[in-house]
Amino acid sequence: MKPYVILSAAMTLDGKIATETGSSNISGEKDLERVHELRKECDAIMVGIGTVLADDPRLTVHKVDASPEDNPVRVVVDSKCRTPIAARITNKDARTIIAGANEYKYEFIVSDRYDTFTKRGVDFFWSGDKRVDLVSLMNYLHEEGIEKLMLEGGATLNFSMIKAGLIDEIRLCVAPMVVGGANAKTLFDGDGYPLMDLAVKLELVDSYLLEKDLILTYKVIK
C-alpha cells in the first residue's frame, strides 16, 4: 500500500524548475496560494535533500488561512542524513521525518547530530542500501497514516519517483518565462529513458489560467 502521490511544481515554459544558480521563484502570488491550499489537503509533503540544501523550505501552510494542525508531515529523502541542523524543515511547526539509507545509519546514530535531531522530535526511517528505497518509504508512510502525499521536488527525486511508478498525478504551474541554461534543473532529471517509447505517459485532465500562469493537471497512465 502507498499514499496517493501528487507531484506539485512550478516551471518556466522551457521546463526549468530553477536557474543554473539555483534561483527558483517561479510562481505568481495566486499560484503560491493554490499550492498552499493543496498542502492543506495533503497528509505529508516530501522533498529531496537537494531541495532542502538549495532552498531551505519550511514546507508549512502559511500563504492561506490555516491552523497548526493543517501543516502536513514533512519528509526529506536524504540517504546520508545531510539535512543541516538549522534547516527550517526541522522546526517545531510540524512533524519531520528524515528518510536515510542503511549504509549511513550506524555512523549517523552515534553522532551528536542524531541526538540534536531526536531531541527536536525529528523521526528517522531507514531503507535501501546506499540510497533511500522509495517503495519501502511509501509503504512506511502509508502505515503512518499518510493517505495523500505531495511531492515537491526537486528534479532528481521527481524522476526516481515517476520511474518507480509512485506518482499518480502531476499539478504544474507553467509560468510565461524562458530562463535557459543547459545545467538548469528541469522538472524531471535523473538518468532519463533512452527511448521515447519508454516515456511515462500522461493524460491531461484539467487546465486553466491563473493570472499569467497556466495550471495543468495530469494523471499518470499506469
Ligand SMILES: NC(=O)c1ccc[n+]([C@@H]2O[C@H](COP(=O)([O-])OP(=O)(O)OC[C@H]3O[C@@H](n4cnc5c(N)ncnc54)[C@H](OP(=O)(O)O)[C@@H]3O)[C@@H](O)[C@H]2O)c1
Ligand atoms: N520550481 C519548483 O517547483 C521546485 C520545487 C522543488 C525544488 N526545486 C529546485 O530543484 C532543485 C533541487 O533538485 P535536485 O535534483 O538537485 O535535488 P532533489 O531532487 O531535491 O534531491 C535529490 C537528492 O535526493 C537524494 N535521494 C535519496 N534517495 C533518492 C532516490 N531514491 N532517488 C532520488 N534521489 C534520492 C539524493 O541525495 P543523497 O544521495 O545524498 O541521498 C539526491 O541527490 C533546487 O534548485 C530547487 O530550487 C524547484
